[in-house]
Amino acid sequence: MFRLANPNRFMNWSGKLLPWCAAATAILLGLGTWLALFVAPPDYQQGEAVRIMYVHVPAAWMASFVYAVMAISSAVALIWRHPLADIAARQSAPLGAGFTLVCLVSGSLWGKPMWGTFWVWDARLTSVLVLFFLYLGYIALINAFDEPTRGNRAGAILALVGAVNLPIIKFSVDWWNTLHQPASVFRLGGPTIAASMLWPLLIMALGFTLFFVTLLLLRMRSALMAAKLRALRIQQSQSLAA
């Protein structure tokens, strides 16, 4: 694990993996969208509005998943001081914020026809809104220091503290009376959703996951190139001064 995380080795293997990840993402998102819009049946209660699910649910899963990636990377960065872990956490944040925004907006657009309101302050919706602000707060914090290592340290602590929100999001629908429905896929006793809807949903979710992996690798490579560029410029200015 740590051998693969050596920056030079990382550039090597991620460069080879990237085109495959990008191709798989394009295929899965294309297939998922086609299944979601043309193949999956309308719901017997919700009609065609149920198609919002194929955007909303994968985005919601990714919102939490990306935060977990960010929190774990932050822990690795704090404990082992591994430079790649800091980069992974930093580069995950905008992606997670994007997924959370998609989740909130699509959820709101689904809520209006089904619940009669765009927004309600129930535990699930509120905890996801808090997640969105955690992402924004993290991004603001890591960029607020002149010295990047201090920004990384502060951000890592915020990311870890904010991780308590993840179980709150997951179990909010069981702990409190929410307008939001309880889990119908990842639950004890198996999914309660029909297979004709479950398959398109899982393909879409896999597409979202690979989209995240592809962009994270790309962004981490960009960050490493920026670091190399800084090192080269320092070298240059030193040789000029000498």
Added chain:
Amino acid sequence: MAAIDHFLAMGGYARFVWPAFATAVIVMGGLLAESLSTYRKRQRDLRAAEKQRR
């Protein structure tokens, strides 16, 4: 034509379904575009810096 209209109407939920999909396309497309343009810029800058060093 009627089939396309029927599809676009989304059973009367068009003004909820399409904005939801559009949001995903805009946000994820924006992230992709931003990540790719930064990547290409860094590649160019790094190549230029390495050439200068030689």
